[in-house]
Amino acid sequence: MNPRQDIQLEQDRVSVLYHRLDTVRERTEQALAAEHARGEPGGTRQARVEREIAAGEYARRLAHLNAVERGLCFGRIDLGRLDESGEALYIGRIGLRNDDHETVLVDWRAPAARPFYAATPSAPAGLVRRRHLRTKGRTVVGVDDEIFDLAKISDGDRNALVGEAALLAALERGRTGRMGDVVATIQTEQDRVIRSGLHGTLVVQGGPGTGKTVAALHRAAYLLYTYRDALERRGVLVVGPNAIFSRYIEQVLPALGETDVVLSSVGELFPGLAATHVDPPEIAVIKGDLAMAEAMARAVADRQRVPKKDLEIELGALTLVVPHAVCVQARKRASRHPHNVGRKLFTLDLLRALARDEARQLDAPDDPEDLEYARKLLWQEPQVKAAVDGLWPALTPYRLVAELFADGERLAAAKLSQALLRPLDAPWTVDDVPLLDEAAELLGEEPRTQAERRAAERARAEEELYAREVLTITGQEDIDAAAFADWHHDQGPDRSTASRAVADRAWIYGHVIVDEAQELSAMAWRMVMRRVPTRSMTIVGDLGQTGSPAGARSWGEMLDGYVRWREERLTVNYRSPKEIMDVAAAVLHEVAPDQEPPRSVRHGEPPHFIQVTPQTLPNVLAGLVDTPADGRIAVITTAERYAEVAALLPKAVRLDPLDSPVALLTVTRSKGLEFDEVVVVAPEEMAGRELYVAITRATRRLTVLHQGELPATLRGATRGV
Numbered sequence: 001m002n003p004r005q006d007i008q009l010e011q012d013r014v015s016v017l018y019h020r021l022d023t024v025r026e027r028t029e030q031a032l033a034a035e036h037a038r039g040e041p042g043g044t045r046q047a048r049v050e051r052e053i054a055a056g057e058y059a060r061r062l063a064h065l066n067a068v069e070r071g072l073c074f075g076r077i078d079l080g081r082l083d084e085s086g087e088a089l090y091i092g093r094i095g096l097r098n099d100d101h102e103t104v105l106v107d108w109r110a111p112a113a114r115p116f117y118a119a120t121p122s123a124p125a126g127l128v129r130r131r132h133l134r135t136k137g138r139t140v141v142g143v144d145d146e147i148f149d150l151a152k153i154s155d156g157d158r159n160a161l162v163g164e165a166a167l168l169a170a171l172e173r174g175r176t177g178r179m180g181d182v183v184a185t186i187q188t189e190q191d192r193v194i195r196s197g198l199h200g201t202l203v204v205q206g207g208p209g210t211g212k213t214v215a216a217l218h219r220a221a222y223l224l225y226t227y228r229d230a231l232e233r234r235g236v237l238v239v240g241p242n243a244i245f246s247r248y249i250e251q252v253l254p255a256l257g258e259t260d261v262v263l264s265s266v267g268e269l270f271p272g273l274a275a276t277h278v279d280p281p282e283i284a285v286i287k288g289d290l291a292m293a294e295a296m297a298r299a300v301a302d303r304q305r306v307p308k309k310d311l312e313i314e315l316g317a318l319t320l321v322v323p324h325a326v327c328v329q330a331r332k333r334a335s336r337h338p339h340n341v342g343r344k345l346f347t348l349d350l351l352r353a354l355a356r357d358e359a360r361q362l363d364a365p366d367d368p369e370d371l372e373y374a375r376k377l378l379w380q381e382p383q384v385k386a387a388v389d390g391l392w393p394a395l396t397p398y399r400l401v402a403e404l405f406a407d408g409e410r411l412a413a414a415k416l417s418q419a420l421l422r423p424l425d426a427p428w429t430v431d432d433v434p435l436l437d438e439a440a441e442l443l444g445e446e447p448r449t450q451a452e453r454r455a456a457e458r459a460r461a462e463e464e465l466y467a468r469e470v471l472t473i474t475g476q477e478d479i480d481a482a483a484f485a486d487w488h489h490d491q492g493p494d495r496s497t498a499s500r501a502v503a504d505r506a507w508i509y510g511h512v513i514v515d516e517a518q519e520l521s522a523m524a525w526r527m528v529m530r531r532v533p534t535r536s537m538t539i540v541g542d543l544g545q546t547g548s549p550a551g552a553r554s555w556g557e558m559l560d561g562y563v564r565w566r567e568e569r570l571t572v573n574y575r576s577p578k579e580i581m582d583v584a585a586a587v588l589h590e591v592a593p594d595q596e597p598p599r600s601v602r603h604g605e606p607p608h609f610i611q612v613t614p615q616t617l618p619n620v621l622a623g624l625v626d627t628p629a630d631g632r633i634a635v636i637t638t639a640e641r642y643a644e645v646a647a648l649l650p651k652a653v654r655l656d657p658l659d660s661p662v663a664l665l666t667v668t669r670s671k672g673l674e675f676d677e678v679v680v681v682a683p684e685e686m687a688g689r690e691l692y693v694a695i696t697r698a699t700r701r702l703t704v705l706h707q708g709e710l711p712a713t714l715r716g717a718t719r720g721v
C-alpha cells in the first residue's frame with residue numbers, strides 16, 4: 001500500500017470514530033435535555049434529587065466528550081500479522097464502543113493500549129507495527145510507522161524513541177505559553193512512571209526537560225481512570241512551585257478529560273491564604289528546618305501561662321483567689337490537649353476554683369448545682385474573661401505566628417533566633433505557610449468550630465441515611481450512598497470534590513503529586529504529608545536544580561522519616577537541543593557532580609555568548625527581543641538585577657509572562673517553564689544551580705549576555721562553540 005492509500009484507509013476509520021463520537025455526544029445531549037425538561041418546579045424532593053444527579057452525570061460526560069474532539073484517535077497497533085489475519089487496535093483519548101458493544105477505540109490508559117507506549121524493537125510486546133496518526137481537525141494528514149522485525153534489531157534500537165517522527169514533529173512546534181498533553185507520543189520510560197501502581201511513594205528524578213511534569217500529569221489522569229473508585233471521592237492534589245506554574249500546566253488535565261484535580265503551590269496550601277513573598281535565604285533556612293516544629297510547640301506552650309503567685313480577681317467588694325498550685329495543676333491537665341481545646345479545660349478549672357472561693361467567702365452552701373450556676377455567671381464577668389485571656393488566650397494560627405515573629409521575648413521563649421523578628425503586619429511568606437499549618441495542628445479547632453463540626457457531622461449522617469433510602473426506593477442500590485449524599489448536599493456538580501478539598505485544611509487526598517519537589521523544605525514536607533496519610537504520592541524533581549537554600553540535596557533526607565519510597569529515573573531531554581544541553585551539562589558537573597545530565601533528542605543552534613557593558617546592554621537586549629521571532633522569548637536574570645532589566649523591557653513587565661511574546665522572569669519564577677528563545681542576563685551573578693535552571697529553559701535558541709567574565713563553567717563551553 002502506498003502512503004496515500006494508507007492515509008485514505010486511516011481517514012475512513014477516523015471518520016467512523018468521529019461519527020461515533022458525534023452519536024454518543026448527541027445521545028448524551030438528548031438525555032441531558034430530557035432531564036432538564038423533567039425539571040419543572042414541583043414534584044417530590046426525591047424526584048428532584050434523582051433528576052439533579054442524573055443531569056449532573058450527563059453534564060460531566062458531555063464535558064468529557066467535548067474535551068476529546070482534538071486528536072480523538074492518534075495511534076494504531078497491529079498484533080500478530082500485518083495482513084487480514086492480524087488484529088488492529090486504534091488508540092485514542094477515550095474508549096468508544098459501537099452499538100454491538102464492541103470496542104472501536106481503546107482509551108490510552110487501558111491495559112490494551114500499553115504496547116503502544118511500551119513496545120520497543122527489542123521487546124515488541126506482540127506488536128508487528130506501531131502507527132502514529134497525524135490529524136488536523138478531523139482530517140488525517142499523515143501516518144508514521146514503526147515496523148517491529150525481530151530479525152533486524154540493532155543495539156541502537158534498544159534505546160529507540162517511540163514514534164520518533166511524531167515525537168520530533170511535536171517537539172519542533174513553537175511553544176504556546178501553556179503546556180499541552182503528549183498522549184500521542186509518550187515515551188517508554190515515561191510510560192513506566194505513568195502506569196506505576198497507586199500505592200506507596202514514587203520518586204521521579206530526572207534532569208531538565210525530561211518530561212517529569214508532563215509525565216506526572218498524565219499519571220494523574222491514568223490513576224483517576226484506573227482507580228476511579230478509590231480516588232474520585234478523595235481527589236488528587238498537584239503541588240507546584242508557584243501560581244504561574246499552576247497556570248502553565250492547568251490545561252493538561254482538562255485536555256485529558258480530567259477536571260477534578262486540585263492544583264496548588266506551597267504558598268496556597270493553607271486555605272484562605274495565597275502567599276507569594278519569599279524570605280531572604282538565611283530566614284528561609286531557619287523556617288524550613290524540622291527543628292521549627294519543636295519551636296512552634298514551645299511558642300504555643302509560652303501562651304499557656306500561670307501567674308507567679310496566686311491568681312487574684314477583684315469582683316466588686318470581693319477579691320476571688322485561685323491558689324498558685326491549683327493554677328499549675330490546671331495548666332498541667334489542659335496542656336495535654338491542643339491549645340484551644342486545652343483553653344476550655346483550663347478555663348473550667350479556674351472557674352470551678354473561683355466559684356468555690358466565692359461560695360466560701362459568702363458562706364454559701366457547697367451545692368453542686370449552685371456552683372455550676374455561679375461558674376456560668378462568673379464567666380460573664382469581663383475581669384474573669386480578661387484574666388483567662390491573659391493566661392491562655394484563644395489563638396488562631398495567624399495570630400500565634402504573627403505575634404511570635406513580632407516579639408523578641410516570645411522568640412526567645414521558643415528558643416528561636418532574633419533574626420526572625422519582623423513587624424506584626426508583615427506580609428505572609430511562602431515559608432510561613434508550613435508554620436501556619438503546624439500552628440493549626442497545635443492549636444486544634446476553636447471550641448465554636450468544634451461545635452459546628454459536630455452539628456455538621458450529625459447533618460451529614462442524616463443526609464447519608466436519606467440518600468440510602470432514596471437509592472433503595474428507586475432501585476439504584478449500585479450507587480454509593482455517600483457519593484449521592486455529597487452530590488445532593490452540594491446542590492449539583494458545582495461543588496466538586498476539588499472545590500471542597502481546596503477549602504478544607506484537614507482534607508485527606510487520595511493521591512498527591514509534588515512537582516519541582518526539590519524546592520520543598522523539611523517543614524513543607526511535613527505539611528504535605530498531613531494531607532496524604534496513606535503516602536500514595538508521586539514526587540517529581542531534580543536534585544541538580546535545587547534553588548531554595550532549605551530545599552533537598554537528597555531525596556532520602558526529606559522522605560526517609562515518612563515513607564519507604566521507590567525511584568524511577570527519566571534520562572532523555574525533550575526540550576533543549578544537544579548544543580545547549582552540552583553547555584548545561586558542564587554547569588551541572590560543577591554544581592552537582594553526582595547527577596547525570598539528560599541526553600537530548602534533537603540538534604539545534606549552539607548558544608550565543610555576548611559580552612556587554614552597562615552602556616551597550618539596552619541596545620543589545622532590544623536587538624534580541626525586537627527581532628520578530630516565530631516564538632516566545634524569556635529574558636531571565638537574578639532577583640537583584642530584575643528591576644534594572646525591567647526598566648529596559650517595560651512591555652514585558654506589564655504583560656502576563658505566559659501570554660507575552662517577551663517575558664521577563666527571575667530564575668526562581670522561571671522554574672518548570674520553557675520558551676523558544678531564552679536570553680540570560682548576568683550569568684556571572686547567578687549561583688551555579690540557578691545558571692543551570694536558566695539555560696535549560698530554552699527549546700531553540702539561547703543567548704547569554706555577560707558583563708564581567710563568564711563563569712568558569714561557561715568559559716569552557718564557549719571554546720567548544
Ligand SMILES: Nc1ncnc2c1ncn2[C@@H]1O[C@H](COP(=O)(O)OP(=O)(O)OP(=O)(O)O)[C@@H](O)[C@H]1O
Nearest residue numbers: 170182185186187208209210211212213214574672
Ligand atoms: N513524550 C513526549 N512527547 C512530546 N513532548 C514531550 C514528551 N515528553 C516531554 N515533552 C515535552 O518536553 C518539554 C519538557 O517537559 P517537562 O516540562 O515535563 O519537563 P521537566 O522534566 O518537568 O522539566 P524541568 O525539570 O525543567 O521542569 C515539554 O514541552 C513537554 O511537552
